[in-house]
Amino acid sequence: MKYSLLVASLGIASFLVANTASADAAKGEASFKKNCMVCHSNKPGEKKIGPNLSSLAGRDAGTEPGFKYSDGFTGVKWDAANLQKFIENPKGMFPKTKMTFPGMKDATERTDLLEFLGVK
Numbered sequence: 001m002k003y004s005l006l007v008a009s010l011g012i013a014s015f016l017v018a019n020t021a022s023a024d025a026a027k028g029e030a031s032f033k034k035n036c037m038v039c040h041s042n043k044p045g046e047k048k049i050g051p052n053l054s055s056l057a058g059r060d061a062g063t064e065p066g067f068k069y070s071d072g073f074t075g076v077k078w079d080a081a082n083l084q085k086f087i088e089n090p091k092g093m094f095p096k097t098k099m100t101f102p103g104m105k106d107a108t109e110r111t112d113l114l115e116f117l118g119v120k
């Protein structure tokens with residue numbers, strides 16, 4: 001009896017650990033729809049008022065062909081660390097950016113969002 005209780009609680013504990021440790025692309029998709037999709041598409045070729053985000057991973061900032069970026073929107077490679085910083089506080093990285101998004105303060109939400117966008 002005691003033993004099976006221990007096994008059951010270990011099972012629950014490892015389930016919780018697995019769930020908090022890994023990024024959740026489904027939550028990331030929900031967050032993208034809520035926070036980003038008014039201005040961005042993640043489908044190749046679809047244009048909105050912000051640059052297309054379909055192949056963001058590893059791309060240099062400010063390089064979508066035909067998109068008119070704000071002054072100084074350059075010099076950064078879009079890896080996970082830089083995207084974390086930018087999405088947390090866009091104006092902190094590019095003071096003159098025309099991305100009028102106040103920033104996403106929740107690190108877990110940012111990580112889920114990047115998982116959804118395919119950025120490791």
Ligand code: HEC
Pocket residue numbers: 032035036037038039040049050051052053056060061062063064068069070073087094096097098099100101104113
């Ligand atoms: C109100 C519209 C708007 C919202 C909301 C918005 N963005 Fe943007 N985003 C823009 C615009 C406009 C730019 C171009 C910035 C510039 O030129 O200064 C941009 C640029 C970017 C870039 C740089 C892409 C490149 O080509 O270098 C990334 C990455 C990005 N946004 C991600 C996001 C994410 C993730 C969200 C949601 C959390 C989001 N944005 C929300 C309008 C928006």
